[in-house]
Amino acid sequence: MTIGVMGGGQLGRMLALxxxxxxxxxxxxxxxxxxxxxxxxPLLTAEFTxxxxxxxxxxxxxxxxxxxxxxxxxxxxxxxxxxxPSIAALATAQDRAREKQLFERLRxxxxxxxxxxxxxxxxxxxxxxxxxxxxxxxxxxxxxxxQAVVRTPVDLDRAWDRLGSAPLLYEEHVPFDxxxxxxxxxxxxxxxxxxxxxxxxxAQGMLRVxxxxxxxxxLHASAARYLHRALDHFRYVGVLTIEFFVRAGRLIAxxxxxxxxxxxxxxxxxxxxxxxxxxxxxxxGLPLGSTRALGxxxxxxxxxxxxxxxRLLAHPGLHLHEYGKEPRQxxxxxxxxxxxxxxxxRDRWVRGLLAELAPDIRIP
Amino acid sequence: MTIGVMGGGQLGRMLALxxxxxxxxxxxxxxxxxxxxxxxxPLLTAEFTxxxxxxxxxxxxxxxxxxxxxxxxxxxxxxxxxxxPSIAALATAQDRAREKQLFERLRxxxxxxxxxxxxxxxxxxxxxxxxxxxxxxxxxxxxxxxQAVVRTPVDLDRAWDRLGSAPLLYEEHVPFDxxxxxxxxxxxxxxxxxxxxxxxxxAQGMLRVxxxxxxxxxLHASAARYLHRALDHFRYVGVLTIEFFVRAGRLIAxxxxxxxxxxxxxxxxxxxxxxxxxxxxxxxGLPLGSTRALGxxxxxxxxxxxxxxxRLLAHPGLHLHEYGKEPRQxxxxxxxxxxxxxxxxRDRWVRGLLAELAPDIRIP
Numbered sequence: 001m002t003i004g005v006m007g008g009g010q011l012g013r014m015l016a017l018x019x020x021x022x023x024x025x026x027x028x029x030x031x032x033x034x035x036x037x038x039x040x041x042p043l044l045t046a047e048f049t050x051x052x053x054x055x056x057x058x059x060x061x062x063x064x065x066x067x068x069x070x071x072x073x074x075x076x077x078x079x080x081x082x083x084x085p086s087i088a089a090l091a092t093a094q095d096r097a098r099e100k101q102l103f104e105r106l107r108x109x110x111x112x113x114x115x116x117x118x119x120x121x122x123x124x125x126x127x128x129x130x131x132x133x134x135x136x137x138x139x140x141x142x143x144x145x146x147q148a149v150v151r152t153p154v155d156l157d158r159a160w161d162r163l164g165s166a167p168l169l170y171e172e173h174v175p176f177d178x179x180x181x182x183x184x185x186x187x188x189x190x191x192x193x194x195x196x197x198x199x200x201x202x203a204q205g206m207l208r209v210x211x212x213x214x215x216x217x218x219l220h221a222s223a224a225r226y227l228h229r230a231l232d233h234f235r236y237v238g239v240l241t242i243e244f245f246v247r248a249g250r251l252i253a254x255x256x257x258x259x260x261x262x263x264x265x266x267x268x269x270x271x272x273x274x275x276x277x278x279x280x281x282x283x284x285g286l287p288l289g290s291t292r293a294l295g296x297x298x299x300x301x302x303x304x305x306x307x308x309x310x311r312l313l314a315h316p317g318l319h320l321h322e323y324g325k326e327p328r329q330x331x332x333x334x335x336x337x338x339x340x341x342x343x344x345x346r347d348r349w350v351r352g353l354l355a356e357l358a359p360d361i362r363i364p
Numbered sequence: 365m366t367i368g369v370m371g372g373g374q375l376g377r378m379l380a381l382x383x384x385x386x387x388x389x390x391x392x393x394x395x396x397x398x399x400x401x402x403x404x405x406p407l408l409t410a411e412f413t414x415x416x417x418x419x420x421x422x423x424x425x426x427x428x429x430x431x432x433x434x435x436x437x438x439x440x441x442x443x444x445x446x447x448x449p450s451i452a453a454l455a456t457a458q459d460r461a462r463e464k465q466l467f468e469r470l471r472x473x474x475x476x477x478x479x480x481x482x483x484x485x486x487x488x489x490x491x492x493x494x495x496x497x498x499x500x501x502x503x504x505x506x507x508x509x510x511q512a513v514v515r516t517p518v519d520l521d522r523a524w525d526r527l528g529s530a531p532l533l534y535e536e537h538v539p540f541d542x543x544x545x546x547x548x549x550x551x552x553x554x555x556x557x558x559x560x561x562x563x564x565x566x567a568q569g570m571l572r573v574x575x576x577x578x579x580x581x582x583l584h585a586s587a588a589r590y591l592h593r594a595l596d597h598f599r600y601v602g603v604l605t606i607e608f609f610v611r612a613g614r615l616i617a618x619x620x621x622x623x624x625x626x627x628x629x630x631x632x633x634x635x636x637x638x639x640x641x642x643x644x645x646x647x648x649g650l651p652l653g654s655t656r657a658l659g660x661x662x663x664x665x666x667x668x669x670x671x672x673x674x675r676l677l678a679h680p681g682l683h684l685h686e687y688g689k690e691p692r693q694x695x696x697x698x699x700x701x702x703x704x705x706x707x708x709x710r711d712r713w714v715r716g717l718l719a720e721l722a723p724d725i726r727i728p
Contacts, residue, residue: 017384020377020404022673023686023698040384040404272681272703287678294658309386314651317636322387334387339636 001284002027004061006076007068008035008043010323010332011260011276014268015067016041018276024284027060029053036323037067048075065238065283069093069258070140084188084237084283085258092234093258096138096169103253106229108242110253113171119160125170126156132173135159137166145205149173174252176245178364180214181263182223183241185278185288186231193278193288194224195271198263200243201363206330208361209350210263210299211343212270215246222251230256239264239279262301262332269319270297270339295339296346300353302334307357312336315353365648366391368425370440371432372399372407374687374696375624375640378632379431380405382640388648391424393417400687401431412439429602429647433457433622434504448552448601448647449622456598457622460502460533467617470593472606474617477535483524489534490520496537499523501530509569513537538616540609542728544578545627546587549603549642549652550595557642557652558588559635562627564607565727570694572725573714574627574663575707576634579610586615594620603628603643626665626696633683634661634703659703660710664717666698671721676700679717 001024005012008030016026016037026041033045042060046053048071057064058079065084066076073091076083083090092098103110114125116135126133135156137146146166148159150173179202184194196213197220213220227242234240241261244251264275273281273289281288305327306312312320315336322334336353340346347363354361365388369376372394380390380401390405397409406424410417412435421428422443429448430440437455440447447454456462467474478489480499490497499520501510510530512523514537543566548558560577561584577584591606598604605625608615628639637645637653645652669691670676676684686698700717704710711727718725 013384017381020381021683021685022677023670023684023688025403039389281677284673286674289677290681306387309648310650313386313645313653317654319385320387321385324387 001025001063002061003280003283004029004057004064004079004081005037006048006057006064006066006071008032008037008041009067010036010325012037012067013040013323014265014276014321015065015260015280018268018274019280019284022277022280022284022286024280027057029057034326036325039324048072051078054078063283065279066090067259085240086234086236089234089236089240089258093256094139096136096255097167099256100169100171102230102233102256106226106233108226108229108253109251111171111174113169116168116170119164122156122160122164122168122170126150129170129172133170134173135163135168135170137163137168139166174245174247176247176252178246179243179254180219180223180246180251181210181241181243181261182220182227183239183261183264183267183275184224184227184231184291185239185275185282186236187282187288188237188285190235191288192228192231193273193291194227195264195267195275195291196220196293197223198266200263201361203361204330206301206303206332207262208301208303208358209354209363210266211346211350211363212266212297213293219246219249219251226251226253238282239275262335263299265321265335266297266299266337267291268321269337270294295341296343297337297339298346298350299335299337300350300357301332302336302357303332304329306333317349318353365389365427366425367644367647368393368421368428368443368445369401370412370421370428370430370435372396372401372405373431374400374689376401376431377404377687378629378640378685379429379624379644382632382638383644383648386641386644386648386650388644391421393421398690400689403688412436415442418442427647427649429643430454431623449604450598450600453598453600453604453622457620458503460500460619461531463620464533464535466594466597466620470590470597472590472593472617473615475535475538477533480532480534483528486520486524486528486532486534490514493534493536497534498537499527499532499534501527501532503530538609538611540611540616542610543607543618544583544587544610544615545574545605545607545625546584546591547603547605547625547628547631547639548588548591548595548655549639549646550600551646551652552601552649554599555652556592556595557637557655558591559628559631559639559655560584560657561587562630564627565725567725568694570665570667570696571626572665572667572722573718573727574630575710575714575727576630576661577657583610583613583615590615590617602646603639626699627663629685629699630661630663630701631655632685633701634658659705660707661701661703662710662714663699663701664714664721665696666700666721667696668693670697679713681713682717
């Protein structure tokens with residue numbers, strides 16, 4: 001069976017690396033010739049709307065998935081192949097307003113928010129929700145892009161000047177204790193498998209460190225319950241992620257990603273079955289594997305530069321994942337993972353490695 | 365860095381899958397267009413002696429290794445690239461007589477044996493060593509091929525008729541309690557990392573089941589000492605395997621393999637760093653990773669046929685590795701692995717799965 005993947009970034013690359021041992025084949029479509037997946041699998045290079053290349057992908061693949069949530073849904077519709085997860089799930093995740101509505105409909109707590117289509121609507125939203133708030137584009141936001149924190153009327157003018165040309169929403173800015181994510185998979189027959197909750201540390205809008213498992217059984221159970229609702233709502237097939245803020249022990253949904261997620265990279269070494277393998281299993285119509293954690297894991301993103309391999313690999317127990325990308329400021333080039341015997345040993349390791357790799361990053 | 369690999373079988377395929385996350389690239393040379401590594405990496409298809417293809421491999425690779433011990437050493441010499449492990453180690457493993465001499469020189473206990481170049485020398489060897497014995501070709505034997513057990517003068521005639529056209533050796537047939545193997549790596553700077561001892565069960569001359577870790581600390585220490593001697597002797601770079609018979613608690617070396625080994629496949633999920641990653645790390649001049657076992661592992665070879673994927677993957681905790689080969693009787697098509705919490709849980713799992721996959725195989 002050949003799985004077609006729209007998008008050939010590091011997520012796609014890791015999907016293929018997880019699927020090859022299962023005897024599955026892959027073909028990717030990406031706009032860039034140097035897409036990371038292209039180094040390890042056949043890659044069609046074209047715009048996602050290129051009819052010829054889409055037809056070729058459809059011919060060569062039995063089923064299609066995506067590694068990027070901004071793939072145009074019309075292109076997927078045109079393929080005439082099973083799309084997993086569903087186009088409905090993707091379309092919801094592409095639009096922050098639809099995503100918020102879904103959270104509300106499924107009784108998943110989220111921030112208060114208002115649609116903003118004009119300067120007047122923005123003023124109205126601010127009157128209702130107040131400062132501080134966050135102005136966000138409804139579409140194409142990721143890694144902190146397409147959003148602005150607004151604390152004063154001056155901020156508001158600046159944010160509007162920067163973002164006002166696109167459909168927006170304004171939401172309350174939640175002072176949170178920490179950020180977490182829950183990742184899980186649903187198979188075609190409806191069985192689900194949920195990974196332990198992950199604790200995420202960001203800097204400059206990008207994920208820097210994930211630690212898992214995190215939090216009390218109660219907190220995990222809440223997050224898993226919300227994730228189940230979303231999985232069942234879409235009759236979802238594949239891996240789905242929801243990110244939350246935690247405030248006074250309660251979860252507030254921030255956003256969902258209809259795909260494997262950076263905060264789940266630790267599962268490659270840290271869980272019985274990785275998020276990548278479970279996504280591929282689900283997409284291929286196979287049973288899911290165990291999501292049990294194998295210890296106390298940490299994942300550190302390598303952003304902008306990768307230290308010499310030999311220096312990284314000299315750290316006992318460090319697992320390195322390079323994505324084969326050219327270094328560039330602010331670019332995710334790889335990650336490294338450790339599976340420790342205790343949260344304390346893990347955190348000591350993270351602090352030591354961060355001091356070496358990214359002295360500006362501190363973890364609580 | 366690009367690693368050239370002579371031979372593109374399942375071992376090569378798993379080397380590439382282990383090396384990609386380190387950011388390494390691969391190129392393979394194999395005689396078969398359908399070599400398993402060719403599905404996931406660039407593959408040159410030619411005889412191993414094809415000068416044009418060897419030159420191309422040398423141009424595209426920074427360093428060369430092999431996944432098969434019968435690669436012609438002359439071809440490697442011609443490449444003009446660093447060969448790791450060394451040609452000397454490969455040449456020794458290609459000739460059972462040189463291998464036996466090495467074991468003797470390094471005081472690694474082995475069976476008594478005699479070179480056999482003629483019918484008369486065979487009669488002489490049998491007089492000295494007696495029945496039962498094993499007549500083996502010095503070269504190109506694997507998976508029980510190129511050898512015959514000899515218990516009577518009639519057996520002897522038959523074995524001679526079958527094998528006598530090639531250089532041979534005759535060795536005593538050791539009644540053993542079990543078969544084990546030790547696998548370890550040596551890096552360019554001389555550091556070594558040795559995996560726990562593995563217990564191997566064979567049928568029809570082929571490995572069927574490996575379980576690890578196996579045996580007492582004393583037995584592991586003996587095997588590791590012998591492996592160290594061989595690693596140091598060759599100033600070896602990469603993974604080396606020695607197979608032993610165990611008789612009354614003592615090790616008797618059977619043969620060595622200058623490469624990753626079927627009995628080490630469990631290390632993909634069952635050790636901190638797999639044998640494949642450690643081989644690639646050594647070949648690329650990188651530090652070695654930890655060889656610590658993560659539990660009690662079993663590996664079952666899938667030979668001749670592979671049951672439906674969905675049926676296999678429905679077994680909780682089962683890890684599947686398919687090699688992308690066409691099914692054929694007696695062919696290694698894949699393997700599956702389990703990491704259990706205890707030897708007992710592991711053995712129960714192995715027995716259950718064998719009853720389903722290969723009812724003819726029983727493990728002690």
